[in-house]
Amino acid sequence: MNQLAILGGSPRFSSDLPVGQLYFPSWDRYEAAMRGIFERRYYTNQGPLTNILEETLSAFFGVKHVVVVTNATLGLIMAAKALSLQGKVIVPGFTFIASVQSLTWAGIEPVFCDVDIDTHGLHPASVDSLIDKDVSGILAANLWGGACAIEELQEIALKRGIKLYFDSAHGFGVEAFGRKLGGFGELEVFSFHATKILSATEGGCICTNDDTIAARLRNMRSSYGAGPPVDVPLTSNARMSEAQAAIALMSLEDFESNVENNRLQGAAYSRALADIPGISLVRVDRDCKSNYQYVVCRVDEQSFGLTRDQLLLALKRENVNVRRYFYPGVHRSVPYNESFSENSIGLPNTDKLCAELFQLPVGALVNVDIATAIGELIGELSENAGEIRGRLSQ
Numbered sequence: 001m002n003q004l005a006i007l008g009g010s011p012r013f014s015s016d017l018p019v020g021q022l023y024f025p026s027w028d029r030y031e032a033a034m035r036g037i038f039e040r041r042y043y044t045n046q047g048p049l050t051n052i053l054e055e056t057l058s059a060f061f062g063v064k065h066v067v068v069v070t071n072a073t074l075g076l077i078m079a080a081k082a083l084s085l086q087g088k089v090i091v092p093g094f095t096f097i098a099s100v101q102s103l104t105w106a107g108i109e110p111v112f113c114d115v116d117i118d119t120h121g122l123h124p125a126s127v128d129s130l131i132d133k134d135v136s137g138i139l140a141a142n143l144w145g146g147a148c149a150i151e152e153l154q155e156i157a158l159k160r161g162i163k164l165y166f167d168s169a170h171g172f173g174v175e176a177f178g179r180k181l182g183g184f185g186e187l188e189v190f191s192f193h194a195t196k197i198l199s200a201t202e203g204g205c206i207c208t209n210d211d212t213i214a215a216r217l218r219n220m221r222s223s224y225g226a227g228p229p230v231d232v233p234l235t236s237n238a239r240m241s242e243a244q245a246a247i248a249l250m251s252l253e254d255f256e257s258n259v260e261n262n263r264l265q266g267a268a269y270s271r272a273l274a275d276i277p278g279i280s281l282v283r284v285d286r287d288c289k290s291n292y293q294y295v296v297c298r299v300d301e302q303s304f305g306l307t308r309d310q311l312l313l314a315l316k317r318e319n320v321n322v323r324r325y326f327y328p329g330v331h332r333s334v335p336y337n338e339s340f341s342e343n344s345i346g347l348p349n350t351d352k353l354c355a356e357l358f359q360l361p362v363g364a365l366v367n368v369d370i371a372t373a374i375g376e377l378i379g380e381l382s383e384n385a386g387e388i389r390g391r392l393s394q
C-alpha cells in the first residue's frame with residue numbers, strides 16, 4: 001500500500017481534484033459556437049444566443065421571465081433593488097458570502113438567522129421571531145441541490161406582509177414540492193459559475209413570474225436600458241455576453257448526463273464511506289429531485305480519530321482539494337463579524353454545520369473510480385489517525 005502523503009508518501013492523485021462541476025464541452029463544439037459568434041460579428045448586448053438562452057430557460061423553469069446576467073452576485077444585488085427592499089432583510093448565516101454582500105451593496109442591513117439542521121435552509125420559526133417593523137424581506141438560500149422550507153417561509157412572508165425571494169445559486173434543475181425551483185417567491189437567482197451544474201463560465205439568471213419585476217430587472221441590467229422602459233433607481237452592467245450564452249447552451253444540452261454522472265459519483269462515495277466510523281454523507285435533498293451538485297460530508301472527530309480540519313489537510317496533501325463550505329459562516333466573516341452580536345435566538349445550528357461539514361470533489365473532473373478511491377483513502381486516513389495526529393503535533 002502507498003504511504004499516505006501526510007506521513008511522507010507521494011500524493012495519491014497526480015493532479016488537483018476540485019470541488020465544482022467544471023464542465024468543458026468538446027473543443028469541436030466550442031469552436032463551432034465561437035465561429036458562429038465571429039460570423040455574426042456580435043459579442044454582447046442581448047445578442048441572438050442570449051435571447052435563445054432566455055427563451056430556452058423560461059421553458060425549462062416553467063416561468064414567465066428569465067433575465068440572464070453576468071453572475072449571480074450582480075443578480076442578487078439587482079434583485080434587492082428591483083424588489084424595492086429597505087431597512088432590514090433576514091438572511092441565513094449559513095450561505096455563501098455573496099448572498100449577504102448583495103444586501104450590503106443594496107444598502108440593506110442583514111439580519112442573520114439560524115438554519116434548520118436537516119435542510120440547511122432558513123429555520124421558519126426563527127425567521128418569524130426575527131421579523132419587526134424594519135424588516136422588509138427574507139432572502140432564503142436553497143443549498144446543495146436541495147430546497148429549504150419554501151412553503152412555510154411563503155406562509156410567514158404572506159402573513160407578515162414582507163417579500164420573500166431565493167438565492168438558488170445551487171438549485172438549477174432541482175424539483176421541490178412538486179415543482180422546479182425558479183417559480184417560488186417574488187423571484188429566484190441562479191448561478192452559472194464554472195463550479196455550478198449549469199455553467200456559462202461566469203453567469204446566472206433571475207426567474208420571476210412578475211411582469212413589473214422583470215421589466216425593472218431588464219432596465220437595471222444594462223446602462224443602455226432594454227425592453228419597455230420603466231423607472232428604476234439605478235442601472236448597472238450585468239449583461240451576459242454571447243460567449244457566455246454559448247457555453248450555457250452547450251452545458252444545458254449536457255445537463256441531464258452531468259446530473260447522472262454526479263449521482264453515480266455520490267453513490268460511489270456513499271458505498272466507499274459506508275463502513276468508516278465517524279464519517280457520513282449529508283443529504284439535504286431527500287424530498288427533492290436533486291441536481292447532485294454537491295457531495296456534503298460530516299465528520300465526527302471522536303469516532304473518526306481526526307478533526308474535520310486535520311482530515312482536510314491530509315486529503316489536500318493527496319491532491320484532493322476538499323473545501324469547508326461554508327466556513328466560518330457569514331456572520332463570523334469580515335465585515336459582518338465586527339457588528340454581529342448573538343441575537344436573541346443565536347445561530348447554534350449554523351455554527352455546528354460550519355464546524356463539521358466539508359465538500360468532496362464531484363463533477364466533470366471526477367468519475368466513479370476516483371470517488372471510490374477518495375472514499376477508500378478516507379478509510380486509510382481513519383485507520384492511521386493516531387500516527388497522523390502524532391505527525392501533526394510535531
Ligand SMILES: Cc1ncc(COP(=O)(O)O)c(C=O)c1O
Nearest residue numbers: 071072073096098169191192193
Ligand atoms: C449560495 C451562493 N450564492 C451566490 C453565489 C454567487 O454566485 P456567482 O459566483 O455566480 O456570483 C454563490 C457562488 O458560489 C453561492 O454558492
